[in-house]
Amino acid sequence: MSDDRPRYRQLADALRQEITSGALKPGDQLKTELELCKLHDVSRHTAREALRILSEDGLIARRRGAGTVVADFAAPAFAQPIGDFNSILQYARDVRFEVSESGAANKAELDRLGLTGRYTRFSGLRRQGETEPLAMTTIFGIAQLMPDVDIVKSLDVSIGEWVEREHAIAMQRVTQRMEAVALTGAQAKALSVKTASPALRTVRRYRDASDRVVLLSESLHPAGRFAYEMRLDRTRG
Amino acid sequence: MSDDRPRYRQLADALRQEITSGALKPGDQLKTELELCKLHDVSRHTAREALRILSEDGLIARRRGAGTVVADFAAPAFAQPIGDFNSILQYARDVRFEVSESGAANKAELDRLGLTGRYTRFSGLRRQGETEPLAMTTIFGIAQLMPDVDIVKSLDVSIGEWVEREHAIAMQRVTQRMEAVALTGAQAKALSVKTASPALRTVRRYRDASDRVVLLSESLHPAGRFAYEMRLDRTRG
DNA sequence: TAGTGGTCTAGACCACATG
DNA sequence: ATGTGGTCTAGACCACTAG
Numbered sequence: 001m002s003d004d005r006p007r008y009r010q011l012a013d014a015l016r017q018e019i020t021s022g023a024l025k026p027g028d029q030l031k032t033e034l035e036l037c038k039l040h041d042v043s044r045h046t047a048r049e050a051l052r053i054l055s056e057d058g059l060i061a062r063r064r065g066a067g068t069v070v071a072d073f074a075a076p077a078f079a080q081p082i083g084d085f086n087s088i089l090q091y092a093r094d095v096r097f098e099v100s101e102s103g104a105a106n107k108a109e110l111d112r113l114g115l116t117g118r119y120t121r122f123s124g125l126r127r128q129g130e131t132e133p134l135a136m137t138t139i140f141g142i143a144q145l146m147p148d149v150d151i152v153k154s155l156d157v158s159i160g161e162w163v164e165r166e167h168a169i170a171m172q173r174v175t176q177r178m179e180a181v182a183l184t185g186a187q188a189k190a191l192s193v194k195t196a197s198p199a200l201r202t203v204r205r206y207r208d209a210s211d212r213v214v215l216l217s218e219s220l221h222p223a224g225r226f227a228y229e230m231r232l233d234r235t236r237g
Numbered sequence: 238m239s240d241d242r243p244r245y246r247q248l249a250d251a252l253r254q255e256i257t258s259g260a261l262k263p264g265d266q267l268k269t270e271l272e273l274c275k276l277h278d279v280s281r282h283t284a285r286e287a288l289r290i291l292s293e294d295g296l297i298a299r300r301r302g303a304g305t306v307v308a309d310f311a312a313p314a315f316a317q318p319i320g321d322f323n324s325i326l327q328y329a330r331d332v333r334f335e336v337s338e339s340g341a342a343n344k345a346e347l348d349r350l351g352l353t354g355r356y357t358r359f360s361g362l363r364r365q366g367e368t369e370p371l372a373m374t375t376i377f378g379i380a381q382l383m384p385d386v387d388i389v390k391s392l393d394v395s396i397g398e399w400v401e402r403e404h405a406i407a408m409q410r411v412t413q414r415m416e417a418v419a420l421t422g423a424q425a426k427a428l429s430v431k432t433a434s435p436a437l438r439t440v441r442r443y444r445d446a447s448d449r450v451v452l453l454s455e456s457l458h459p460a461g462r463f464a465y466e467m468r469l470d471r472t473r474g
Numbered sequence: 475t476a477g478t479g480g481t482c483t484a485g486a487c488c489a490c491a492t493g
Numbered sequence: 494a495t496g497t498g499g500t501c502t503a504g505a506c507c508a509c510t511a512g
Contacts, residue, residue, distance in 0.1 A: 007501080
């Protein structure tokens with residue numbers, strides 16, 4: 001096992017695994033800092049750094065004097081922060097997009113999404129590690145601009161980045177829509193949950209300078225496996 | 238000036254001031270960790286903690302071996318439009334908040350949300366026009382800062398704005414979390430939908446300059462009645 | 475009162491960037 | 494070769510919570 005990752009990250013990932021796997025449930029008490037120090041033979045500083053990461057990710061809640069517990073938000077397996085460029089790249093690296101289907105988008109799909117023209121469609125599952133899928137995603141892109149499906153499968157960057165680089169197109173604006181929906185039978189089956197169970201639907205439209213929708217992504221995240229997190233800073237009074 | 242804030246926060250705020258005031262411009266080199274240690278008579282750990290905060294806030298960029306510079310906002314990232322922070326406050330004003338319950342938050346609630354200290358709670362429905370409720374919302378605020386329930390009912394601004402004005406507190410940052418959930422029986426009944434039907438849960442934490450959670454709002458939006466939409470503009474190529 | 479997490483110090487070695 | 498930030502150790506005192 002090659003593991004040149006920092007020890008605090010190894011520890012953080014190990015604890016994360018315990019939480020997302022369900023071995024530790026929301027409300028459960030975590031080991032104390034000193035216990036973690038002894039167990040993993042690290043200094044308190046290192047143990048704290050690991051706990052800080054999990055705390056920032058919203059997986060645990062800490063209270064002085066009382067201890068550390070698994071956060072009670074149904075602890076989603078993954079939270080995507082936005083507003084931070086590095087985190088977005090991280091998302092593309094950490095989360096595999098397994099394309100299972102591709103082809104030309106049909107008229108019904110395009111109508112439903114308000115697209116006109118010819119688009120290519122890739123659909124598949126998003127996965128992190130060996131866990132259950134985080135989401136079912138479909139990506140629509142302008143037909144002439146999209147890469148071949150083999151290229152998509154071997155991409156280690158996002159399709160958006162590929163299009164930008166390959167065609168020298170700059171995405172100028174992204175609009176994003178989020179809402180709760182009930183999954184249809186087929187969707188639920190693909191995601192290994194029950195029919196009609198809740199999901200977060202996000203639709204992103206990437207537009208270029210002339211307002212053309214270059215790329216559109218539609219994702220269905222089953223409840224409990226994903227939370228979307230964003231942060232707004234006040235810039236001026 | 239009473240200053241029982243931790244030293245790393247005092248240092249972070251001092252540096253933040255230098256940056257936001259324009260004394261330090263994007264690209265400018267910051268003092269090194271060791272210089273900061275000597276200048277402010279703190280350990281390296283403390284200086285690093287201050288720099289970590291600024292780094293997370295996106296104000297500085299650090300590179301091993303090269304040093305620390307004020308972040309270059311021309312980086313190819315998607316950013317929130319300036320107005321977005323305020324438009325979040327705006328939302329609270331556009332939609333009527335009918336308070337049906339208020340009182341001190343209990344321990345279970347505070348634990349669930351990761352809050353510590355004494356908070357007051359207001360809960361009720363959000364309505365726009367005479368239609369069915371858009372959402373069920375609960376607001377938690379630091380007890381000493383919150384208005385009386387009668388004032389809340391007569392407010393024509395958001396509670397956040399009232400707190401800012403009344404106590405001269407500036408909300409510095411809002412984090413927002415969105416996920417899909419299934420409604421419990423009681424929640425579903427209040428919103429006139431069926432039990433276990435999907436809803437969008439949004440939790441917003443409003444923080445002041447010292448990262449204290451001044452206000453927290455938790456909303457449940459039944460599927461189909463609400464969609465969250467946002468727009469990200471590329472700051473520069 | 476005992477134990478927790480929060481803050482802080484004073485060291486150390488390393489990978490990396492720059493000259 | 495020097496100095497930077499990244500990681501890590503081994504201590505310490507404090508504020509707070511809970512039994």
